[in-house]
Amino acid sequence: MHALSLLPLASVALAAPFGSGPSHSFGGGPDAHDHWFGHGSFRHGGHHGAPGHYYGGMTRAAYFLDNNPNGSAIIALTVGEDGQLSNPVRTSTNGYGAISVNPDGTPRAVDTLSSQGSVTVSGDMLFTVNSGSNEVVMFHIDPRDPSHLTMVGSPASTMGEVPVSVDYSHELRTACVLNGGAVAGVSCFYVDPFHGLSAQGSMRSLGYDFNQTTPPTAPAGTASQIIFDPASKAVFAILKGYAGPPAIPGSIVAYRAENGMIGKEPVRTQVSDIINDFGSVFLSETRLFMTEVSFGAAILDIDYDTLKLSEEEHIIVENQTAICWSAYDEALNTAYAPDAGAPVVYTVNPSNGAQNTPIAVPDETQGLFDSAIGSKHYMYSLAAANAINVLDLEAEKNVQLFNLSSVGDRMPFTGLALWP
Numbered sequence: 001m002h003a004l005s006l007l008p009l010a011s012v013a014l015a016a017p018f019g020s021g022p023s024h025s026f027g028g029g030p031d032a033h034d035h036w037f038g039h040g041s042f043r044h045g046g047h048h049g050a051p052g053h054y055y056g057g058m059t060r061a062a063y064f065l066d067n068n069p070n071g072s073a074i075i076a077l078t079v080g081e082d083g084q085l086s087n088p089v090r091t092s093t094n095g096y097g098a099i100s101v102n103p104d105g106t107p108r109a110v111d112t113l114s115s116q117g118s119v120t121v122s123g124d125m126l127f128t129v130n131s132g133s134n135e136v137v138m139f140h141i142d143p144r145d146p147s148h149l150t151m152v153g154s155p156a157s158t159m160g161e162v163p164v165s166v167d168y169s170h171e172l173r174t175a176c177v178l179n180g181g182a183v184a185g186v187s188c189f190y191v192d193p194f195h196g197l198s199a200q201g202s203m204r205s206l207g208y209d210f211n212q213t214t215p216p217t218a219p220a221g222t223a224s225q226i227i228f229d230p231a232s233k234a235v236f237a238i239l240k241g242y243a244g245p246p247a248i249p250g251s252i253v254a255y256r257a258e259n260g261m262i263g264k265e266p267v268r269t270q271v272s273d274i275i276n277d278f279g280s281v282f283l284s285e286t287r288l289f290m291t292e293v294s295f296g297a298a299i300l301d302i303d304y305d306t307l308k309l310s311e312e313e314h315i316i317v318e319n320q321t322a323i324c325w326s327a328y329d330e331a332l333n334t335a336y337a338p339d340a341g342a343p344v345v346y347t348v349n350p351s352n353g354a355q356n357t358p359i360a361v362p363d364e365t366q367g368l369f370d371s372a373i374g375s376k377h378y379m380y381s382l383a384a385a386n387a388i389n390v391l392d393l394e395a396e397k398n399v400q401l402f403n404l405s406s407v408g409d410r411m412p413f414t415g416l417a418l419w420p
């Protein structure tokens with residue numbers, strides 16, 4: 001049995017939507033903020049800002065996606081001076097979500113996209129997917145009130161089915177999207193901060209028979225993530241395989257950036273002992289930290305001459321139940337692998353893959369999903385339960401469990417990104 005199927009069902013709260021339709025709440029948006037521009041791109045779960053930078057006096061925000069067949073939305077929450085979340089605000093994405101199904105055809109109770117990076121923030125831009133409408137969406141974040149999102153242009157067709165993950169390259173001014181349905185592949189878009197997204201050629205093939213369905217049959221064999229390396233030499237699509245027997249390893253499919261464009265030729269790597277290639281974050285230009293639900297995590301080395309990867313560290317995490325998502329804090333020199341099925345965050349030394357003491361989080365979380373690290377080393381995680389957990393990684397102390405039952409049911413919630 002696949003470990004993910006052991007995930008506890010999220011506690012289902014009664015739906016009590018705080019807003020219906022594409023309305024904003026503008027309450028509590030103070031005007032006196034320091035503007036801070038020119039930061040580098042923020043990676044999924046990564047922390048590429050100045051380490052320990054203190055955003056004095058500035059309102060910050062956290063975002064996730066309500067990936068909803070009834071109409072999707074970004075939920076923005078204000079992040080206070082003390083790192084605590086408040087005041088959820090809903091903004092429609094003008095499209096629909098798709099809910100992946102279990103092998104028996106029933107809808108997934110949580111983790112409806114099986115992906116990392118369904119919401120990405122870079123500079124004052126936010127990108128997300130309308131997984132059921134096959135679209136990628138771009139918003140402008142108002143630096144004076146980062147809960148206030150304005151769509152830039154219109155949602156753009158991803159030319160495939162069920163987009164699940166999006167990443168942005170500041171260097172290339174390009175966003176790329178991974179489609180993980182019956183029509184799978186990678187589509188890329190030029191990004192104009194005022195006019196939005198325009199397709200950079202047609203959808204790129206994965207170069208092999210991905211053999212998925214629309215909606216995807218999860219969790220085995222689903223598309224996981226798309227990610228640019230820090231120098232934007234290439235973009236990497238990460239896809240799960242099948243435990244079998246016979247086992248089919250997962251795939252990493254790379255496309256080279258040439259003359260400012262993402263190439264068409266897929267370069268596929270399969271590592272024989274990695275089946276469920278999932279939440280990935282760059283540790284450096286040549287090293288990728290990747291979680292794997294059946295054993296823990298791995299560190300992969302990238303050869304940019306060939307675009308092939310090889311496994312440097314195979315990190316078996318004893319007693320883990322479902323490590324799926326990942327994050328990295330450069331200043332704390334630690335990679336994080338939250339367990340999606342138990343209230344614990346595993347910690348890895350990125351230099352050698354050695355495991356440090358795990359960090360306990362509240363039992364009520366039931367485990368942690370999509371995670372992102374912000375200032376003061378606070379990690380924000382969508383919980384398995386209907387809540388967002390805030391963990392101080394430096395003090396190894398929990399800060400807050402923000403209950404989302406006022407926002408809606410847990411089921412369609414996915415992704416986690418921070419501004420700035």
Ligand SMILES: *[C@@H]1O[C@H](CO)[C@@H](O)[C@H](O)[C@H]1NC(C)=O
Nearest residue numbers: 067068069070408409411412
């Ligand atoms: C969509 O709406 C239907 C009918 O109101 C409801 O039963 C269902 O739970 C909603 N789906 C989600 C994911 O919110």
Ligand SMILES: *[C@@H]1O[C@H](CO)[C@@H](O)[C@H](O)[C@H]1NC(C)=O
Nearest residue numbers: 209210211212213217242248
């Ligand atoms: C493709 O998917 C179908 C339906 O799930 C399955 O029967 C078949 O074995 C799969 N083929 C491969 C090569 O994975």
Ligand SMILES: *[C@@H]1O[C@H](CO)[C@@H](O)[C@H](O)[C@H]1NC(C)=O
Nearest residue numbers: 316317318319320355357358
């Ligand atoms: C794993 O669980 C077993 C049985 O509960 C326990 O004896 C062992 O110490 C645990 N290992 C770790 C690394 O926590």
Ligand SMILES: *[C@@H]1O[C@H](CO)[C@@H](O)[C@H](O)[C@H]1NC(C)=O
Nearest residue numbers: 011013364385386387403405
């Ligand atoms: C959130 O609040 C609801 C309603 O009060 C409660 O039933 C639920 O257990 C809470 N969830 C968490 C994770 O604390």
